[in-house]
Amino acid sequence: MDSREFRRRGKEMVDYIADYLDGIEGRPVYPDVEPGYLRALIPTTAPQEPETYEDIIRDIEKIIMPGVTHWHSPYFFAYFPTASSYPAMLADMLCGAIGCIGFSWKSTRGCEEHATGIWRQGLRCDCSREMYSGQQACAKQTRAPALRGELSCLHLIHS
CATH class of the missing domain: 1.20.1340.10 (dopa decarboxylase, N-terminal domain)
Known part of the structure; x- marks a missing residue:
């Protein structure tokens, strides 16, 4: 192709x-x-x-x-349809194209710099405990609503 x-x-x-x-x-x-x-x-x-x-x-x-179980069906009441979205699908395409493996600063500097920036934002909004434990409670309770989107996606950076 x-x-x-x-x-x-x-x-x-x-x-x-x-x-x-x-x-x-x-x-x-x-x-x-x-x-x-x-x-x-x-x-x-x-x-x-x-x-x-x-x-x-x-x-x-x-x-x-x-x-296939259609998790995003409006008739599937077991879970809320949050596993994907149109923006997430576009982001998946971009991530697939870039193909970076972000395990260290030397391997992919942009990825690590971004992760460090998100980590610092978490410290500023006093949610480091939740961020390190993998919970999203901080994103729900933070006093800085503009950070919610990035904080709730922190797990994606190192997955």
Whole structure:
């Protein structure tokens, strides 16, 4: 895949995702499949030639989606739909493109500088205990509402 096809397929994928989320209420919330259902639907050997993008998307709908629990469905009452959002999906695309591994300042300076800045903001709003324990209580109780978005995403920096 070159950058030209990537642009085209990326736009198609964004449309697929938007259509999926726009129509999610029409899908069954919980899959009606038996354990092992997928085994009969996929080949026993890897293909010798690559499949087309269109075939892959068809396979997702025909093979994968029947086994998916649709967590963001308005009819799924077990959890609140907070696992993703449109901005988070765009951020995932950017993170995938950059592909940095931020485990030290030498490996990815921008990532570590950002983490340090968020850590300092946490100290300023007196929530260091919650930040270090991995809880998000600080983001909910902080006196600095502008920091809430960054503080609640702290876990993403080092995951």
